[in-house]
Amino acid sequence: xxxxxxxxxxxxxxxxxxxxxxxxGEVRGELPGVDVLVVDDGSTDRTAAVAAxxxxxxxxxxxxxxxxxxxxxxxxxARDHDYDVAIQIDADGQHDPRYVPKLVxxxxxxxxxxxxxxAGEGDYNVRGPRRWAMVMLSAVLSRVAHTKLxxxxxxxxxxxxxxxxxxxxxxxxxxxxxxxETLVHTARRGYRIRQVPVAMRKRMAGTPSHxxxxxxxxxxxxxxxxxxxxxxx
Amino acid sequence: MxxxxxxxLTGLLLLGTIVELxxxxxxxxxxxxxxxxxxxxxxxxxxxxxxxxxxxxxxGVASGVSLVLFLGIVFLLLVCVHLSWEVSALxxxxxxxxxxxxxxxxxxxxxxxxxDELVSTDG
Numbered sequence: 538x539x540x541x542x543x544x545x546x547x548x549x550x551x552x553x554x555x556x557x558x559x560x561x562g563e564v565r566g567e568l569p570g571v572d573v574l575v576v577d578d579g580s581t582d583r584t585a586a587v588a589a590x591x592x593x594x595x596x597x598x599x600x601x602x603x604x605x606x607x608x609x610x611x612x613x614x615a616r617d618h619d620y621d622v623a624i625q626i627d628a629d630g631q632h633d634p635r636y637v638p639k640l641v642x643x644x645x646x647x648x649x650x651x652x653x654x655x656a657g658e659g660d661y662n663v664r665g666p667r668r669w670a671m672v673m674l675s676a677v678l679s680r681v682a683h684t685k686l687x688x689x690x691x692x693x694x695x696x697x698x699x700x701x702x703x704x705x706x707x708x709x710x711x712x713x714x715x716x717x718e719t720l721v722h723t724a725r726r727g728y729r730i731r732q733v734p735v736a737m738r739k740r741m742a743g744t745p746s747h748x749x750x751x752x753x754x755x756x757x758x759x760x761x762x763x764x765x766x767x768x769x770x
Numbered sequence: 771m772x773x774x775x776x777x778x779l780t781g782l783l784l785l786g787t788i789v790e791l792x793x794x795x796x797x798x799x800x801x802x803x804x805x806x807x808x809x810x811x812x813x814x815x816x817x818x819x820x821x822x823x824x825x826x827x828x829x830g831v832a833s834g835v836s837l838v839l840f841l842g843i844v845f846l847l848l849v850c851v852h853l854s855w856e857v858s859a860l861x862x863x864x865x866x867x868x869x870x871x872x873x874x875x876x877x878x879x880x881x882x883x884x885x886d887e888l889v890s891t892d893g
Contacts, residue, residue: 596876599868610869
């Protein structure tokens, strides 16, 4: 329970056995009374076993579907088990669960709340094509959603019952579909989206990529995904 | 004459292959019928390549053979697009199955854990 609402924390995880126990432990420590569902997206390591030992419910996919596939499974679970709120958190420990009550509070007046970097709290810097991609995405999506969105690819979001219901039936499994396309889809259907500034932490395990070529490819793909999302029904 | 023999035999060979695949139920009927229809058009053309010359002239194409080549490429492109579409639909279906499977497995695990707890508190 968070603020009297049945809350499910969904953590999509792919080969995160190094950090998942700490993340699950921290969430359960900070937020007593919430349920944690780790969606193991076809990991080849012991992610599922480690998460279960840490006290999470585990849904293990038979093969890798991508973040979008894992998240639709999470929302289906939330719908089937009658949760009021579903919150997505990354498995690498960069999201601080102490912000969860803040997100849930905002769900009183909104349908989807996004925990955003670059919104005043914490320090996080990107440059070059990756930055251009983020600027482009936030400019376009802010217009579509009629609200200021600075961190559109954030994997830290809270959804209420209406959005859970929608995401359980529709959630793209394609690249960036889980963030960009879901925002366009949600905004177009009249749901209220809102972002709240959160400080992000360094990842507990794994390394982010910094190659300029990859950043360029990212920009191109982000543009393609955004264009497609905008012309889709 | 030699060329007609080569093209005609190729057409017949393809026809035989498809009939055999259909007979062994290796090919879904919808695809089998499609390829059979194609071959029924192609085999006469392979035996008499001049058959389409009149149509070609009507459309401003120099020879019937070129027209067949053009139509063939268009047709193959359409088939490829159709197959991509089918694969996308299949991926969506297997994705849903994988999710159902994971949900069921989670449910079974939860039931088993609840039962174990019940047994341990009873005993």
